[in-house]
Amino acid sequence: MAVNVQDTALALEKMIRESAEYNQLKEEYARVFEEEATKNLFNNFRNIQLQLQEKQMTGQPISEEEVQEAQKVVAIVQQNPTIVKLMEAEQRMSSLIAEVNKIVMRPLEEMYSTQMN
Amino acid sequence: MAVNVQDTALALEKMIRESAEYNQLKEEYARVFEEEATKNLFNNFRNIQLQLQEKQMTGQPISEEEVQEAQKVVAIVQQNPTIVKLMEAEQRMSSLIAEVNKIVMRPLEEMYSTQMN
Ligand SMILES: [Ca+2]
Ligand SMILES: [Ca+2]
Numbered sequence: 001m002a003v004n005v006q007d008t009a010l011a012l013e014k015m016i017r018e019s020a021e022y023n024q025l026k027e028e029y030a031r032v033f034e035e036e037a038t039k040n041l042f043n044n045f046r047n048i049q050l051q052l053q054e055k056q057m058t059g060q061p062i063s064e065e066e067v068q069e070a071q072k073v074v075a076i077v078q079q080n081p082t083i084v085k086l087m088e089a090e091q092r093m094s095s096l097i098a099e100v101n102k103i104v105m106r107p108l109e110e111m112y113s114t115q116m117n
Numbered sequence: 118m119a120v121n122v123q124d125t126a127l128a129l130e131k132m133i134r135e136s137a138e139y140n141q142l143k144e145e146y147a148r149v150f151e152e153e154a155t156k157n158l159f160n161n162f163r164n165i166q167l168q169l170q171e172k173q174m175t176g177q178p179i180s181e182e183e184v185q186e187a188q189k190v191v192a193i194v195q196q197n198p199t200i201v202k203l204m205e206a207e208q209r210m211s212s213l214i215a216e217v218n219k220i221v222m223r224p225l226e227e228m229y230s231t232q233m234n
Contacts, residue, residue: 002138004135004136005129005132005133005136007132008132009129009216009220009221010220011125011129012122012125012126012220013220013221013223013224015121016122016221017224018121019119019121019122020119021119022224026228029228059176093225096119096122097222100122100126100221101218103126103127103130104126104129104133104214104217105214107133107134108139108214111139111142111143
């Protein structure tokens with residue numbers, strides 16, 4: 001990898017580490033994992049999400065029962081302010097990463113859109 | 118978005134634009150699109166690839182005939198040095214972007230792997 005690209009990518013990594021978005025996310029995570037009940041609820045929620053995602057991606061059928069189970073856990077999770085704050089922080093961090101990716105991918109998108117016309 | 122993150126992402130965009138990988142890719146693209154026959158062959162190849170990818174992602178069946186058609190076009194494309202050079206340049210550009218993404222995603226991966234344990 002070109003030194004200039006690598007150096008700038010490393011600088012960006014540092015800026016992300018120092019960003020409010022990243023540090024808030026870290027704090028909210030620590031808060032969720034600090035309390036046994038909240039941690040278990042969150043891990044349960046995350047596992048169900050990952051299972052459903054995997055089934056979707058591999059084209060496996062999702063039963064009515066699984067959908068209901070997932071909806072139940074989402075409803076419980078939405079009552080938990082510590083987890084809600086974590087999910088909001090995750091959303092802000094995702095937006096930051098999406099904006100970064102959009103900028104970094106701009107040269108390629110530009111090139112493809114020019115050549116394809 | 119935090120100004121520091123945005124500024125550094127913009128600096129990274131600039132470095133990518135100035136990289137040998139990006140400029141070689143641009144050159145190889147221009148070369149393919151310069152010659153009518155090469156351009157048509159390349160567009161044909163790309164369209165078949167995109168169609169197969171879309172079918173895979175949406176879970177549609179791919180017929181034996183489509184597989185053979187794709188293999189035929191790949192074989193023809195591999196005989197075309199201008200397109201082969203473009204594909205090699207695309208591969209180098211993909212590697213660069215993959216390395217950049219790996220660095221940029223390191224803070225998040227670190228956080229998740231710490232919290233999950
Ligand atoms: Ca607490
Ligand atoms: Ca030529």
